[in-house]
Amino acid sequence: MSLDALRAALPAHVLVTDPIALDVARADKSGHRALAAPIAIVEAEAVEHVQAALRWASEHRVPVVPRAAGTGLAGGAIAGEGELVVSVDRMRRLLDVSLVDQSCVVEPGIRNAELNELLAAHGLWWPPDPASRAISTVGGNIATNAGGLLCAKYGVTREWVLALDVVLADGSLISTGHRTVKGVTGLDLTALMIGSEGTLGIVVGATLKLRPLVEGGIWTVGAFFDDEAIAAAACTAVTAARIRPAIMELVGRDAVSMLAAYTGQPMEGAFVLVQTDDLGAAATSEAVAGILAAHGGRVERTDDAARSDVLVQVRRQVHFALESFGTVLVEDVSVPRSRLADMFRACEEASARHGVRLATTAHAGDGNLHPTFVFDGTEPSDEIWACANEVFEAAIAMGGTLTGEHGVGILKRRWLVDELGERQLELQRAVRAAFDPLGILNPGKAV
Amino acid sequence: MSLDALRAALPAHVLVTDPIALDVARADKSGHRALAAPIAIVEAEAVEHVQAALRWASEHRVPVVPRAAGTGLAGGAIAGEGELVVSVDRMRRLLDVSLVDQSCVVEPGIRNAELNELLAAHGLWWPPDPASRAISTVGGNIATNAGGLLCAKYGVTREWVLALDVVLADGSLISTGHRTVKGVTGLDLTALMIGSEGTLGIVVGATLKLRPLVEGGIWTVGAFFDDEAIAAAACTAVTAARIRPAIMELVGRDAVSMLAAYTGQPMEGAFVLVQTDDLGAAATSEAVAGILAAHGGRVERTDDAARSDVLVQVRRQVHFALESFGTVLVEDVSVPRSRLADMFRACEEASARHGVRLATTAHAGDGNLHPTFVFDGTEPSDEIWACANEVFEAAIAMGGTLTGEHGVGILKRRWLVDELGERQLELQRAVRAAFDPLGILNPGKAV
Numbered sequence: 028m029s030l031d032a033l034r035a036a037l038p039a040h041v042l043v044t045d046p047i048a049l050d051v052a053r054a055d056k057s058g059h060r061a062l063a064a065p066i067a068i069v070e071a072e073a074v075e076h077v078q079a080a081l082r083w084a085s086e087h088r089v090p091v092v093p094r095a096a097g098t099g100l101a102g103g104a105i106a107g108e109g110e111l112v113v114s115v116d117r118m119r120r121l122l123d124v125s126l127v128d129q130s131c132v133v134e135p136g137i138r139n140a141e142l143n144e145l146l147a148a149h150g151l152w153w154p155p156d157p158a159s160r161a162i163s164t165v166g167g168n169i170a171t172n173a174g175g176l177l178c179a180k181y182g183v184t185r186e187w188v189l190a191l192d193v194v195l196a197d198g199s200l201i202s203t204g205h206r207t208v209k210g211v212t213g214l215d216l217t218a219l220m221i222g223s224e225g226t227l228g229i230v231v232g233a234t235l236k237l238r239p240l241v242e243g244g245i246w247t248v249g250a251f252f253d254d255e256a257i258a259a260a261a262c263t264a265v266t267a268a269r270i271r272p273a274i275m276e277l278v279g280r281d282a283v284s285m286l287a288a289y290t291g292q293p294m295e296g297a298f299v300l301v302q303t304d305d306l307g308a309a310a311t312s313e314a315v316a317g318i319l320a321a322h323g324g325r326v327e328r329t330d331d332a333a334r335s336d337v338l339v340q341v342r343r344q345v346h347f348a349l350e351s352f353g354t355v356l357v358e359d360v361s362v363p364r365s366r367l368a369d370m371f372r373a374c375e376e377a378s379a380r381h382g383v384r385l386a387t388t389a390h391a392g393d394g395n396l397h398p399t400f401v402f403d404g405t406e407p408s409d410e411i412w413a414c415a416n417e418v419f420e421a422a423i424a425m426g427g428t429l430t431g432e433h434g435v436g437i438l439k440r441r442w443l444v445d446e447l448g449e450r451q452l453e454l455q456r457a458v459r460a461a462f463d464p465l466g467i468l469n470p471g472k473a474v
Numbered sequence: 475m476s477l478d479a480l481r482a483a484l485p486a487h488v489l490v491t492d493p494i495a496l497d498v499a500r501a502d503k504s505g506h507r508a509l510a511a512p513i514a515i516v517e518a519e520a521v522e523h524v525q526a527a528l529r530w531a532s533e534h535r536v537p538v539v540p541r542a543a544g545t546g547l548a549g550g551a552i553a554g555e556g557e558l559v560v561s562v563d564r565m566r567r568l569l570d571v572s573l574v575d576q577s578c579v580v581e582p583g584i585r586n587a588e589l590n591e592l593l594a595a596h597g598l599w600w601p602p603d604p605a606s607r608a609i610s611t612v613g614g615n616i617a618t619n620a621g622g623l624l625c626a627k628y629g630v631t632r633e634w635v636l637a638l639d640v641v642l643a644d645g646s647l648i649s650t651g652h653r654t655v656k657g658v659t660g661l662d663l664t665a666l667m668i669g670s671e672g673t674l675g676i677v678v679g680a681t682l683k684l685r686p687l688v689e690g691g692i693w694t695v696g697a698f699f700d701d702e703a704i705a706a707a708a709c710t711a712v713t714a715a716r717i718r719p720a721i722m723e724l725v726g727r728d729a730v731s732m733l734a735a736y737t738g739q740p741m742e743g744a745f746v747l748v749q750t751d752d753l754g755a756a757a758t759s760e761a762v763a764g765i766l767a768a769h770g771g772r773v774e775r776t777d778d779a780a781r782s783d784v785l786v787q788v789r790r791q792v793h794f795a796l797e798s799f800g801t802v803l804v805e806d807v808s809v810p811r812s813r814l815a816d817m818f819r820a821c822e823e824a825s826a827r828h829g830v831r832l833a834t835t836a837h838a839g840d841g842n843l844h845p846t847f848v849f850d851g852t853e854p855s856d857e858i859w860a861c862a863n864e865v866f867e868a869a870i871a872m873g874g875t876l877t878g879e880h881g882v883g884i885l886k887r888r889w890l891v892d893e894l895g896e897r898q899l900e901l902q903r904a905v906r907a908a909f910d911p912l913g914i915l916n917p918g919k920a921v
Contacts, residue, residue, distance in 0.1 A: 125810070125812060126713075126714050126716075127710050127713050127714050127811050127812040128810045128811050128812050128841075129713065129811075130810070150716055171658060172658045172662070174656045178655055178656055179655055182629075182633065183655075183656055185662070185665065186629065186633050195897075195901070199897045200897075201895060201897050201898040201901065202895070202898070203898065205808065205874070205875045206810050206873040206874070207808040207809060207810055207840070207841050207842070207873075207874055207875055207878065208625055208626055208630075208808070208811070208840035208841055208842070209621045209625055209630055209808045209837075209840055209841075209842045209875075209878035209879050210808055210875035210877070210878055211618060211619045211669045211875075211877050211878065211879060211880070211881050211882070212875050212876045212877050212882060212886075212890065212893050212894065213882070213890065213893075213894050213898070213899075213902050213920070213921050214666060214669070214670055214673075214674075214902050214905055214906070214920075214921060215619070215632070215665055215666055215668060215669050215670075216666075216898070216901070216902070216905075218632065218662055218665030218666065218668075219661060219662055219663075219665065219666045219905075221662065221665075222658045222661070222662050223661055223662075226661075227661075238718070239716035239717075239718065240716075242754075263574050266573075266574050266576065267573050267574050269573075269597050269686035269687070270686075271685070271686065305753075306752075306753045306754035307689075307753035307754070361652065361654040361655070361656045361657055362654060363572070363574075363575040363577070363653050363654055364574050364575050364576075364655070365572060365574040365575050390656075393654070393655035393656055394575075394654050394655055394656075395654070395655070395656045426653040426654075427652070427653070427654055428652045428654055428656075428657040428658075428659050429659045430657070430658050430659050431654065431656035431657055431658065432656050432658060433658070434658050435658070435659060435660070439659075443659065443660065446659050446660075447659065447660050448648060448649070450642070450646045450647075450648050451648040451649070451650065451660070451663070452660075454642070454648065454663070454908065454909065455660050455661050455663065457908035457909075458661055458663075458666075458905055458908045458909075459661070460908070461901065461904035461905045461907070461908045462901065462904075462905075473660070473661075474660050474661060
């Protein structure tokens with residue numbers, strides 16, 4: 028494939044063919060890697076660069092992989108042989124902030140944490156809060172409808188995006204949605220774009236809905252329980268008491284024991300972490316502590332920032348602890364909150380049956396679990412995939428879903444039909460084809 | 475068109491051809507009316523009835539108008555010559571409520587207020603709150619992505635729907651979305667269905683996201699101002715102070731003077747109504763009252779339920795007051811909150827230029843205005859349409875939208891391209907065709 032026409036349409040430094048850069052684009056943070064490198068990377072610095080790339084790709088029928096920071100966990104941004112990467116990594120400006128409209132306009136490459144630091148100076152906040160917020164981009168958050176720890180109370184990415192500028196497969200630019208709080212003109216293509224994993228178009232600009240920074244203090248409650256079933260019942264009781272914690276996490280016993288070994292700190296049992304915020308946070312945390320204690324939890328409650336951080340680190344350090352024991356494969360099922368204990372049990376039973384090591388953490392506030400396989404070598408074994416298969420099927424059978432927040436990417440395509448059904452899958456493909464009749468956008472990913 | 479095959483596929487009492495019922499289906503609450511009556515109404519009592527109706531309609535290429543309570547304001551549920559009405563009005567059961575999952579499962583015909591009465595017994599609440607809540611259905615709220623008074627704080631219908639059961643044009647049944655808080659498997663067809671005004675399929679079941687009833691008291695603040703510009707500036711100052719009222723409404727001077735005549739109560743000026751709720755409501759309302767007074771408002775603040783109701787009625791009675799002066803045509807533009815005063819001025823200038831009577835109220839908390847034409851006779855004059863045209867163009871020029879919460883229906887199709895642009899409109903039509911290749915679902919409505 029000659030790049031001459033593409034080269035002629037772009038500034039020289041925007042078209043990257045350096046082998047090291049191409050090699051990086053073969054992988055993301057999923058642990059997967061394409062067999063060969065892509066043709067080139069368009070490191071777009073302006074909307075017109077994205078448009079020029081897509082016009083060229085359409086003309087030459089070249090598959091395009093949209094990308095930014097490459098932090099995805101499902102392989103959605105992996106680029107291989109014969110593919111062109113269109114990256115918005117360099118488009119990372121905050122273009123406008125309005126306190127009265129409680130909205131801002133950004134380029135897609137801006138990092139989530141970077142944006143929120145800039146917004147804090149205005150007393151504003153964009154709530155989507157994936158664990159990757161320091162390194163992941165707003166565009167990537169939009170492409171996967173990213174979640175995080177705060178979703179039960181503050182919602183997912185979809186709730187915090189008002190309007191998008193999108194370059195379609197043919198290179199044309201459309202503006203979807205509204206800069207207003209309400210708006211129902213036409214089909215909601217903004218919502219459809221969110222979570223579409225680069226299969227419908229490339230987001231080149233976004234108007235985000237903001238809210239004021241939360242008032243009042245933050246209180247943290249940590250508690251160890253004898254097992255996950257009791258811990259999950261305690262979490263369920265918090266929700267049933269109509270309490271809305273900002274964060275409610277559950278770390279399984281295996282993960283806690285790996286964490287104890289990793290940190291050298293003695294701890295055991297299943298760990299529950301709860302944070303409350305906003306006006307009334309102190310009283311709410313007291314109610315939470317009472318419920319956890321009544322379920323047999325060994326409870327600590329604090330508003331001291333340093334001590335709170337120690338408790339939060341029990342949750343945040345888990346991933347590193349697991350990685351110290353081997354290669355990890357992070358799964359991402361979601362179930363109705365009432366089935367949390369059942370899903371923990373299903374994971375435990377499946378791992379025992381297949382003789383694989385599986386440590387599970389959960390966003391207990393919203394029912395999203397991350398069962399994490401820990402293994403030797405670089406590739407998951409057949410036993411691991413067989414176990415993962417059971418985990419997925421159990422989640423779907425409980426009314427849950429294959430992926431709560433990481434996306435389908437290349438990892439979960441084979442289970443799609445189990446969850447969506449044949450007719451819906453066919454419809455999803457027809458919608459995709461309406462956007463991209465030539466099928467050049469992120470082929471082989473998502474639907 | 476012979477109905478024999480359809481009659482054979484349905485219980486006798488489900489297929490309605492009574493001329494009085496058919497005549498009712500010619501209109502909704504938009505003030506518009508089809509020239510002739512539809513062929514028949516399928517008063518579905520079960521999912522299979524909807525499926526049978528759509529299979530028959532597909533086979534015979536008969537256009538279908540989805541309908542329930544017929545309370546729409548944009549003509550989306552109006553049925554005319556040669557069309558079949560498929561009504562889900564009788565499907566109004568609450569099938570399941572879960573306190574722990576904070577979700578419920580409903581049939582689409584259940585009324586919004588009826589549902590919320592049932593949920594209140596569980597201490598739960600479905601926040602979408604259109605003014606029509608006593609008479610409009612959850613299915614209709616979903617079809618129009620209904621808004622209301624509480625949107626700035628509590629969001630629109632889209633934020634409160636987890637999953638849908640949808641009968642497609644060919645009669646097949648799909649289940650979109652997730653019963654879980656998070657879920658990113660496949661394109662978000664649930665969000666796409668919301669606000670699609672019956673053009674993509676017929677919703678026959680919904681899993682709704684709920685939240686606990688709000689704690690703490692409710693405080694009400696009312697204030698009269700010399701004009702709309704000052705009142706709008708006061709509202710802007712409330713938002714700029716990072717206060718999040720549950721309700722913030724602005725009633726223009728003309729509407730207030732018609733209300734004074736209607737009720738016999740002396741009042742004048744532009745009226746602002748603010749309600750605060752949740753923990754800290756009293757302190758928040760005090761801050762609001764201070765801001766409104768500093769802008770010259772004649773302020774009253776109360777938590778007495780009876781006195782509060784008097785203030786709220788100033789807003790709620792406006793529609794009836796306007797109707798006592800003639801026929802009304804309610805418009806529904808939305809602008810960024812910072813442009814509220816500009817939009818009031820644009821309405822005033824346009825009505826003066828065209829010599830028509832236009833009284834405006836606004837959901838000031840979210841920037842959604844309802845400029846309302848009041849006229850003699852049954853049909854709006856050419857001057858009214860010319861004035862409406864200016865109002866729409868002004869809203870779009872301010873970064874706003876044609877319709878904040880009522881939908882496009884048949885009323886606003888001619889302005890669609892101004893807001894969406896040719897390329898997006900073409901794409902919207904392609905998406906519609908992916909769902910409904912024969913074009914039988916609500917033809918001539920929405921996109």
